[in-house]
Amino acid sequence: MELHCTVNDEKVVLTIAADERLLDVVRDRLGLTGTKQACARGECGACTVLVDGRAVNSCVFLAATLRPEQQVHTVEGLAEESLPLRSAFAHESAFQCGFCTPGQIVSGVALLRQGLPETDSELRHCLSGNICRCTGYASILRALRTAAGREDH
């Protein structure tokens, strides 16, 4: 099938199989290996990308259903926008092994765009789609608050 879409602000035209997932397209076809596969079932968030600004699991997103006007952003395409957040991740030690981190960053960008919720318990709930086995999440919360410029929580 023909795939027409925009990935990281560049037009993409590819011939793909019907059952190819967006994750396969960005990693294998476009060489954007920042997006990681950890579960392939839409359960962990390591493969999170933005589709029209919404964080989605690219491992259960059939690429052929993308429409030409749809915008995909991977972690590479968010490098500049995410710089304050990534810097906060580094300075709060919000990653250890780093495998879930690109997904956390992409989700974090989406969260920061819409504004973080007031309470930490709400913010924790917003992170339920990005599993981290290393940190225990406290540092990720701090990094998000730091990036949002509000450390008063």
Next chain:
Amino acid sequence: MAIGMSVPDNDWMARTLGQVPFVSDVQLPGMLTAKVLRSPHPHARIVRIGTSAAEAAPGVVGVLTAADLPGITYIHKGGDLSDREPLARSVVRFIGEEVAVVAAETAAQAEGALALIDVRYRRLPSVTSVRDALARGAHTLHSRRLGGNIAMRTESEYGNLDIARGATSTSLSGRYLFGRQAHVCMEPTGALASWDAERERLEVWVTTQAPYFVRQELAHVLDLDVAQVVVHEVAVGGGFGARSKICDSEALAAGLSIKTGRPVLLVLDRAEEFATTKSRHAFDIRLETGVDVDGKLTYRDADVTVENGAYNHSGPSVTKSALGLLASLYRTRSVSLRSRLVDTNRHPGGQFRGYGGPQATFALESQMDELAQLIGKDPIAFRIDNVQRAGDTTHAGWKLGTAGLVECLEAVRAASGWDEKVKRGGSGMGIGVAITAHANAVRAYDIANRSDATVQVGPDGDVTVLFGGADAGTGQRTILAQVAAEELGVEPATIRVVMMDTDLTPFDMGAWSSRGTVMSANAVKRAAQDAAAILRERAAQRLQVSVTQVRLTQAGAASGDCVVPLSDLVGEEQLEVTRSFIADSDMPDPATGSGNAAHSYSFAAQVAEVQVDERSGEIKVLRIFSAHDSGTVLNPLKFEGQVTGGVAMGLGAALTEELVYEGGRLVNPAYVNYGLPRAADLPEIEVISVGAPEPSGPYGAKGVGEIGLQPLPAAIANAVAHAVGIRLRDLPLTPDKVLEGIRARDGAPARTYALWRRPGRWYIAGMRAMYPYGLHHVLHRWGTRLSRTGGDPASTVSRITAPRTLQEAVHELSADKHAAPLAGGTDLVPALDQGISAPRTLVDLRLIPGLSGIRESASGSLRIGAGVTLADLLKHAEGERDSVVAEALRTIATPQVRAVATVGGNLCQEKRCWFFRNGFNCYKRGGWTCPCYAVQGDHRFQHAVVDGHRCQAVTPSDLATVFAALDAVVHIAGKKQERVVPLPGLYSGPGEVALAQDEVVSAVELPGRARDRISRFEKQRLFDGDFAIVSACVSLELDDGGAVVDSRIVLGAVAPTPFRAEAVERALRGTVLRPEGIRSAAQAWVGAAHPLERNGWKVDAACAAVERALLRCLPDREGVPLSGTRRL
């Protein structure tokens, strides 16, 4: 000064963008992808393996079986403990054991070829539990020296047990169970291997914590020289012990690369990761402890039974490590320990953060609390009276240099407000404490007390640290940069750290046994100090000053105002210094593991505060305080990160994490079935460091990587006992165990369901009764052979259409019986992979305008298009009128799923039964001749307690529960007509909808009158984002006097389809809500229950959910009744 600073990782810019390559990111020209054929049987003889069809399949380049390998077992601990080859040769001993591997041009081709390998098995009797393995006449897995299924037995006695018993005034005994926990590294285990036939060199990139072992074992099993194997540097996505020895994929990728002459990549999928990588060993500890009249410990007597799994790996050393802790945490006059390590036909246990410590700590520290209670002492004071202190030599031979257990206990006592809170037990709120110790850098191998490091200063003055270990996320790389920076006076950020590469780096055994910091930082410190001394000397000569006047800075060597850049001191040739650090430790006693085998010992105390809901069985951990003696802290944020990460793992082990098996097969090999804590499941954690500098540690540091998870399960169990007076000794502390404990505490009678009065249930009751008496065996062994599916059909989707109108869509569906509707895909795409859905054409419904939009009609009804995403519906429902819908939506899955999953898709999603989803050939997959694996398997959480038939699954949709309570009608579009059914009419079975091939759900409509009712939703689950264990939606219409005029009470996840509890509705009618009346009304439905053997607790939990939802309908929490209405 770099030591003691929270220095960030040098490579954070690239790492946070995912640009530091992990194994699956490395690309080599001509690379092939490999997939593994695994044993479907727990125990079988391999009669023959035919590979010719697979070899001839398109894209396949090579197939590897045991016949291609030299027939050498992994070394592991050597001697008769070495018992496993990389591929099964003549016998398979667990489900998932590697039998053959295929390398092909693409992953799909390799996967497809697996089915073409013809393996003939002859089944052997299997022992899939410790009890079976120890039974008289049990079939044995190996020919062990000790006979039977006993891989190891130890017996040791310290002090005189008889005398110690004689001095005892009080004693108690208990049995403590710690189940199997999975590491769940986020990066799946993988290996990329490339054989250079010309140079006869094997290059590998692997997920490892210890390149040393990978190289040594690969050379060994492939019969190569160690020098022929090169391990390269690569990012490693988590270890936690899982990767501290060779894993099971390296030799397979390497063997295939040698055979095909091309690079081969083998990466496990998540289910393989769960089911075949080595888990934490399950421990069963019978412990007896005595105290004298002064409250001093007199003796401990422990019987430790450890499940080894099918092969040895680290079972023997994990067992001995646990014994060491049992004999070492407290001063005790006499300790007597007996252990046995038992082979079973399940995948083997292995190294896991804590290494026997968590299991031993759970037993020890639960029993310490029981003892404290028995003799009427404060748990902290009782511990302080008995803990080991600095200068002690423990029974197991640990020579404690620094030992800050008392300081740890005092710290958590002060931080947690212990003295006040401990007075308030029995109220549902509880506080508990536990302590532990961990031996750092145990000399498990003769050379394990040595670590080497190289420091280079290049011609342009740049500093490089070369180190042979691997950092799988521990922060070791940054610590090493800090150490070199400290000694050389430069900024840590300017230092390059090269690790892992066996061509470039000196000897180190890797990151395990909490040796990362204590060994490697000591080695780097020595190398950097000597490099610094050389630089100072050269600078002193250059500047004509004495060496003591030279200090090293970022700008170079300085004396007064004069600075010489390091590049000037190095010249053309770089300065390179390699030094060894050798820890002063002994080899452990080979029989018992005792001896002063560690570099140092770390200590910790944790306090957990919990709230226990006696009605639902839920334990909510409110706060955790974790105090540590790990010596000097080198990097506070990394230190805190190791502790909070460990605490999260400990919380999982305490409350939710457990690998569940049925017939030797793993039932829950998926994130959605394995309850590891998500962000919202973790409480606030306060981390405290109380360590005194350890003289042998680098800058006074000791290890902290493993200890953080050890005390928590006991601290939580102790807090639960404090809160509600029940003692739980079987991890994890799931709500079923809490409720059973509370029933036992209260002397509640056994539940009865008057089945004799319900002829409609006789058939099912009879079937269930026959399962343990051979029916299950017959259906499993023979019935599945007649099943309608021949294994999992691979995804065959070849076309996706995108109709623009509903008419087009239903036409396309009716024209092709292999077509299926596609909406968000979050259920369908995994289902393709799970082999429970195999459409050829997908009809994408998302472009159809008629399915979108949320509209309010003049009559007040709400029409929700089936294509509306859960996220969009949530946005709409945030308002007052439909807030109950929002309540439910917020509990469903994750933001990523809600962004694309649709209302129609949520209602139509397949059942989530973990047997059905995870490949069991069950009644619903294979047809009526197959068993329902839930009848005898673990059905505590996911299965029906009402109306279960041959299948015990439930409808997973939370929206269905809510919509049923809101009298929703479902609009169904078909080729010929549109029809409208009340929501319950949508369902024909568990997660099964009564839709014809040409029909799709087009909208859901909520009537205005129902929207005006007071409605509340409650859901119980194991982790944030989980499916419901039980849920309840109540919807009430009240008259002016506050009496219930009309109500809907619907229970989710208790029956095959949403269950309307009409008996509760009848009980509520005409009454004014009051808390006590609510409690009895909420139970009015239980006469309909017919639970399975172990999920009766869900009946109580469902009552509790109804009760909570009804209580939230009260105008205020007091629930003051209004006049003129009948009182309950």
